[in-house]
Amino acid sequence: MLFDGIDVTRATPAQRRIGLVFQHYALFKHLTVLDNIAFGLTLRRGAARVDAGASRAKASQLLQLVQLDGLGERYPGQLSGGQRQRVGLARALAIEPRVLLLDEPFGALDAQVRNDLRRLQRELRVTTLFVTHDQEEALELADRVAVIHRGRLQQVGRPDDVYEHPSNPFVCEFLGNSNRFAARADGGVLHLAGTALPLADGRASGAVLAYVRPHDVELLRGVDGEGLLPVTVDEIHVVGSLVHVLARLKEGHDAPFEVHVSRGQFGALALQRGDQLYARLSNLKLFPATALGPEP
Numbered sequence: 690m691l692f693d694g695i696d697v698t699r700a701t702p703a704q705r706r707i708g709l710v711f712q713h714y715a716l717f718k719h720l721t722v723l724d725n726i727a728f729g730l731t732l733r734r735g736a737a738r739v740d741a742g743a744s745r746a747k748a749s750q751l752l753q754l755v756q757l758d759g760l761g762e763r764y765p766g767q768l769s770g771g772q773r774q775r776v777g778l779a780r781a782l783a784i785e786p787r788v789l790l791l792d793e794p795f796g797a798l799d800a801q802v803r804n805d806l807r808r809l810q811r812e813l814r815v816t817t818l819f820v821t822h823d824q825e826e827a828l829e830l831a832d833r834v835a836v837i838h839r840g841r842l843q844q845v846g847r848p849d850d851v852y853e854h855p856s857n858p859f860v861c862e863f864l865g866n867s868n869r870f871a872a873r874a875d876g877g878v879l880h881l882a883g884t885a886l887p888l889a890d891g892r893a894s895g896a897v898l899a900y901v902r903p904h905d906v907e908l909l910r911g912v913d914g915e916g917l918l919p920v921t922v923d924e925i926h927v928v929g930s931l932v933h934v935l936a937r938l939k940e941g942h943d944a945p946f947e948v949h950v951s952r953g954q955f956g957a958l959a960l961q962r963g964d965q966l967y968a969r970l971s972n973l974k975l976f977p978a979t980a981l982g983p984e985p
Contacts, residue, residue, distance in 0.1 A: 692787055703733065708781030708789040708815075714773045716765040722776050723748045723761035729784040751779040754809065771802050778806065782813065789817040795826065803830065824864050828852060836860050858976050861900045867974075868906075868946035870899045874975060882938040884918050886970065896978035903949040907969040908934065910958055917967035925960055927952075934960065936968065 690698045697705045716725050726748035730739045739747070752758050755775040765773055774794055781789060789810075795803050807830055810817055821827050827834050828848045836843040836851065836859075844856040855861035862869070872881040877891030879899060909917065923945055924935040932955040934948040948968070950958070958966075 706784055706787045708784060708786030710774070710777045710781050710789070710791045710794045712793045714765070714770075714777050716773060716776060716780075718765050721762050721764055722752070722757065722768070725765070725776055726751055726779045726783050728780060747783060748779070751782055754782070755779045756805065774802055775805070778809070782809075782815070786815060789815045791817060791819045793821055795821075795823075806830065828864065834864075836863060838863070853972075855974060858898055858900070858980050861974055861976075866903055866947065867900045868903065870901075870946075871978065872897055872899045879973070879975075881918065885916070886918065887916055888973070888975075890975075893975045897975045898978055898980065900974040900976075901946075901970045902972065903933070903947040905970065905972040906946075906948040907971070908936075908948060908950060908954075908958060908960070909967045909969060910964075912967055914967050917969055920966055920968045922960060922962055922964040922966065925955075925962060927955075932960070936966075 690696070692705070717728065720728065723745055727744040730744040730747060731741075733739055749761060752761055755778055757772060757775055757779070760768070760772065765776070768776065777794070791806075795806075803826060810830075819827070819830060831848055833845065834848050834851050835845045838859050844851055844860050846854075851860065852864050855864065858869075861867055870881055872879050874880075874888060874893035874895065874897050876894075877888050879886040879888050879893075879897075881899060908920075919939050920936040921939075922934060923937050926933040926935075930952060932950050932952060934950060935945045936948055937945050950960075
């Protein structure tokens with residue numbers, strides 16, 4: 690293990706200076722919030738030793754940083770889940786770590802904790818390794834994303850690059866909702882459900898898996914259907930500012946696919962169940978039909 694090119698594999702935990710935030714808080718129930726935060730400082734020895742007064746002063750500063758000022762004398766059992774996780778973060782920061790490790794720290798917690806972490810990470814500029822199964826969390830917080838499946842690294846890159854240019858079907862399906870179709874590509878044309886759709890990239894050929902995100906599907910009414918996919922509206926669900934539409938391809942291709950439209954588009958189209966429309970697919974992602982591979 691290298692930090693800044695220095696091998697710290699055989700260094701003691703204190704010498705490595707790694708801050709760790711656990712998934713389930715792991716606070717000491719018999720210690721106050723201040724004492725929990727200062728715990729790592731009390732373990733220092735020799736030249737790195739910090740006296741009790743300085744440790745508590747440092748802990749008080751970190752309490753303000755994580756917006757828990759005034760709660761220092763409480764015990765973990767007197768805090769909410771979000772407050773406990775903030776204490777765990779402050780404790781990890783107290784040792785001034787060179788690397789911060791976060792093990793799924795925000796499961797079932799409010800989004801504000803996530804926003805605060807992003808703010809603190811920018812302010813403190815601490816290299817942070819964040820483990821999560823929440824795709825939105827990863828895309829929102831990370832500067833670089835590494836997708837791992839069955840113990841194998843699938844893709845590494847900037848969040849927008851990995852999202853827009855997935856290296857394989859697993860990455861495409863894992864990072865955000867995607868519709869998947871079995872189709873055939875030939876000479877710049879995608880043959881899907883009996884419809885010929887133009888392809889921007891004509892290099893794909895043969896049996897393919899075609900993926901399209903729900904927000905990359907445009908529903909159209911009263912247009913010439915050439916190069917468009919005929920669909921029937923099955924279900925409509927209003928979700929905040931978006932409307933989730935479940936549509937179905939023509940008979941013989943019953944698998945529904947999801948389309949996201951804005952409230953404005955929904956009103957303009959006057960969508961109702963049973964409507965027969967056309968769909969324009971954009972930003973299609975194609976993979977060889979064999980790329981999905983068998984499930985274990």
